[in-house]
Structure formats: C-alpha cells, structure tokens
Amino acid sequence: MPSSAGLTKSRGQVVFSGFFFAYFCCFGLVLPFLPYWMVSRGLDAQEAALILSSAFVSKVFFGLGVGILADVTGHKKRWILLLSVLAFFGFSLFVQFETFWPMLTVWFVVGALQTTQVPMVDGLAIAAARLGKLNYSSARLWGSVAFIASSTLSGLYIAAYSIDAYPKLLLVLAAIVIVFALSLPDIRPQFKASRKLAFLELFKLPGFIAIVAVGSLLQASHGALYTIGTLHWLEAGISESIIGLLWAQSVAAEVVLFAIGIWLLSKVGVKGLLWMAVIAGVVRWLTLGWSSNVSVLFTVQILHAFTFAATHLAITQYITQKVPDQLTASAQTFYDALALGALMGMSMTLVGGLYEHINAQVFWAMACLSLCAGVVLKRYAKLI
DSSP: OOSSSSSHHEEEEEEEEHEEEEEEHHHHHHHHHHHHHHHTOOOHHHHHHHHHHHHHHHHHHHHHHHHHHHHHHHOOHHHHHHHOOOOOOHHHHHHHSSSSHHHHHOOOOOOOHHHHHHHHHHHHHHHHHHHOOOOOHHHEEEEEEEHHHHHHHHHHOOOOOOOOGHHHHHHHHHHHHHHHHHOBBBOOOSSSOOTTGGGGGGGGSSHHHHHHHHHHHHHHHHHHHHHHHHHHHHHTTHHHHHHHHHHHHHHHHHHHHHHHHHHHHHHHHHHHHHHHOOOOOHHHHHHHHHOOHHHHHHHHHGGIIIIIIHHHHHHHHHHHHHSSSGGHHHHHHHHHIIIIHHHHHHHHHHHHHHHHHHGGGGGHHHHHHHHHHHHHHHHHHGGO
C-alpha cells in the first residue's frame, strides 16, 4: 500500500494500470451484457432501461457526496476501497432477484456506487500525475484493453454456456477489483478542503461550467448505445460473440487514442479534442440509426475513440491544469454526476421510452445531443 512518499513513477504506473485493468474487466461484463441478462430473467427492454438509468440518476447524490467527503477528509483511497467492497456485496444481492422492483431498488444504489469508483480513482491519479509519479493516459489505456478482453471473452463465454453464467462472472470480477483497490497509493493533498461546501469554489474557475456542460452532453449521447445497443443488435440477428467484438472494437479505438493522448493534446489542446468528439458523435449516432450492417457497425464503432475517450481525456486535462489539488475529487465526481449521472439517466430513460416506437432511429436523438454540445462549445470556447 504505497504512500505518496514511497511511490515511484514505475510503481505508480503499475498500480494505477492494474486498478483500471481490473475495474474495466468488470465493467466490460456489466455494460454490454447486463441488459441482456435482465431481459433473460423476464424483463422487457423498457424495464431494463429504467433499471440502468436509475443508477445514473442516483449517482448525482451518491457520487457527488462521496467526492465532497473525500476532499474534506483527504482520504481518497479509503473511499475508493469502500466503494469497491460495497459494489461487490451489492452485485451479490442484485443477482438474486428476477423481478423489476427489487432489481430497481438495488441497482439504484449499487449501480451508482460502482460507477463512482472511476472519477474517484481519476482524482487520485491526477494527484499522482502532479507529483510526477504517473502518465495518466498510459495507465488509463489499460482500462480500455481490459474492456476489450472482457467484453470479447464474455460474449464468447455466454454464447457457449448461456446467459445463466453471468452472475458468477460478475462476482468474480467484482472481487478482483477489491484486491487492486488495496494496492492504490494513499496520496493525500497538502491542504484539505476547508469546509464541506468548499466544492462551490469550483464554479468560480474560468470555463468550468462550460466544459462540464460540453462533456456531459457528449457522454450522455451514449445513452442509446448503453441502453439498447446489445438488445437492438440481437434483434437484428447479430450473435452474442459478434456483439462482444463490436464492443471490443470501440474500446480498441480508445486504446489508440489514450496511447497518443499526450501528443494529441500538445497538437490540438482541450478544445480541439472536444471538437473532434462533437463531429464524431454526430456521424456515429446518425450511422447507427441508419444501419445494422455488421461491416458498417465495425467501422463506425472506431469513432468511440473520439466520442468517449477524447471527451474523457479533455475533461481530465482541464481538471489537472485548472483545479486545486484539494478539490479534484469534487471536480471529478461533480462532472461524473452530471455527465454519467443526471444527463445520462435522462438520456437512457428517453431511449427506453422511444425505442419501442422508433426503433434504431432513437440513435438520431443522440446525434442531437452531440450537436447541442457543439453549440455550447462554440458559445463558450474562449473560457475553456
């Protein structure tokens, strides 16, 4: 359990890469196949969408609350470890149910706690990067590698042994996350947040609201993919193993972008990355609404490098450059609560209601969210 004092750059690179790898192995099973598992238990697509979206809404409160407490106490690692343990026990309870209301109740809490781990670790990683102990984009790409491996192998395993194998896989991978959370360094800020409402100081930072709004709209545009992507492709006659590869294809593109992230930032900066994300989002979502041809899908999934990874890297870089160390957890969790919480929850709920009526054209609504991000970016570009 390295502290900041005994942490070397090589050690920092290993432990953060290890955590990202473990977490996204688990998430690579949750994101593509949890809706499929719920439908296999007898739920319909709209019920599955409501369950998933509930966690994105509750994360507004759970995620931001944990971030503020982490900054107030200065103990980011302890909160990350607690979230990992609670996620494991929450998953253990969730897979015992097969009806809508119990699933919704449990996922409302556990889904929020599980996804809050990433912004918390990002905040800790930013602290390590400022100490010269970590290259963030190089560590984060191992999360993308893990997602590729997990979604691909999970798709093959489920195709071979049926979706009934899902709960055991989920619990094994969630337990591994706890092990890697223990290895993270206990880096504490030199100065703690002076009061519980210190996070309000974030809103005084130039461009903070604008960049959070842009990033949130871009991330929320993934709502259709996360909610009905797998189900839609299954209905189109695409096999589980191919679907796993489609998810892997998108995250393979992430790996490439994270690998060249430092170079790309030096060339185009934060605003340039966000413009790439806006353009890629419009193209990607319009195409997914138009075609379910496997060749087209494999091609357009490459744009995930920009719609997700470029957005994520741009936000992280802004926080690294502009946000004081004692507020990084609050900044990360506030952004996460809005981008992958409130707006994502609304996006997924909208998708769940529209999909039965307009089918794949629901992706075109996601293209509108990307366009809205472009409007905000143009309007407030000078502040970012």
